Amino acid sequence: xxxxxxxxxxxxxxxxxxxxxxxxxxxxxxxxxxxxxxxxxxxxxxxxxxxxxxxxxxxxxxxxxxxxxxxxxxxxxxxxxxxxxxxxxxxxxxxxxxxxxxxxxxxxxxxxxxxxxxxxxxxxxxxxxxxxxxxxxxxxxxxxxxxxxxxxxxxxxxxxxxxxxxxxxxxxxxxxxxxxxxxxxxxxxxxxxxxxx
Numbered sequence: 001x002x003x004x005x006x007x008x009x010x011x012x013x014x015x016x017x018x019x020x021x022x023x024x025x026x027x028x029x030x031x032x033x034x035x036x037x038x039x040x041x042x043x044x045x046x047x048x049x050x051x052x053x054x055x056x057x058x059x060x061x062x063x064x065x066x067x068x069x070x071x072x073x074x075x076x077x078x079x080x081x082x083x084x085x086x087x088x089x090x091x092x093x094x095x096x097x098x099x100x101x102x103x104x105x106x107x108x109x110x111x112x113x114x115x116x117x118x119x120x121x122x123x124x125x126x127x128x129x130x131x132x133x134x135x136x137x138x139x140x141x142x143x144x145x146x147x148x149x150x151x152x153x154x155x156x157x158x159x160x161x162x163x164x165x166x167x168x169x170x171x172x173x174x175x176x177x178x179x180x181x182x183x184x185x186x187x188x189x190x191x192x193x194x195x196x197x
Contacts, residue, residue, distance in 0.1 A: 009169060039116045049118035056121040077134065085137040088144050101151050104143045110136035154183045 027033060031042040041049070060068070089106065096103050114120065114128035146165035154171040161168075172179035 005169060039113055041116075041118075046118050052119040054121055056123050059121055059123055075130065078130065081134050081137050084141055088141045092144050096147075099151055101147050104140060104147065106140050109140035109143065151187050154187070155180055 031045045033040050054062075092103055095101075110133065112129060112132050114132065115125045117125075117128075120128065142165060146167050149165075150167045150170075154167075156168065156171045156174050158174040170183075172183045
């Protein structure tokens with residue numbers, strides 16, 4: 001990686017730290033805190049949340065009928081997502097130790113905490129759990145795939161790609177044969193993949 005890219009990456013990390021500081025401030029404004037991975041709201045905030053909750057029956061009565069009819073299509077995706085999730089867990093368990101690729105901690109990607117929100121009814125909580133699982137599983141799969149790409153094909157694309165994974169900036173430039181060979185050699189010599197996030 002060039003010195004300029006190193007500098008830009010350092011700036012990015014600095015901005016990420018600033019974002020986290022702002023999120024912490026926002027948590028304080030919303031009057032909740034994290035204690036040993038537990039979410040704790042102030043009592044007055046919980047009372048207000050309970051008052052703002054829409055009952056499940058009212059939620060269904062007010063729902064657009066097309067939304068209700070499309071729900072089975074949305075929820076049917078749980079089958080292929082779960083199959084891919086299970087398959088990727090097996091793939092990582094079998095292949096990563098062979099190539100000495102650091103394993104991805106799946107629990108870092110699957111976060112279920114929205115059920116703590118007292119202003120959500122049971123239907124909204126189920127919807128949130130579904131979205132948390134689907135997005136978390138896809139993020140986990142992406143990280144496993146990106147670590148595989150680091151090991152086997154750390155080459156940037158000729159065209160710009162949207163939303164590259166965190167390891168992408170360390171890849172050899174497209175057309176840089178020597179850089180590619182050096183990157184592959186580094187991997188074979190046991191260079192560890194930087195932990196994402």
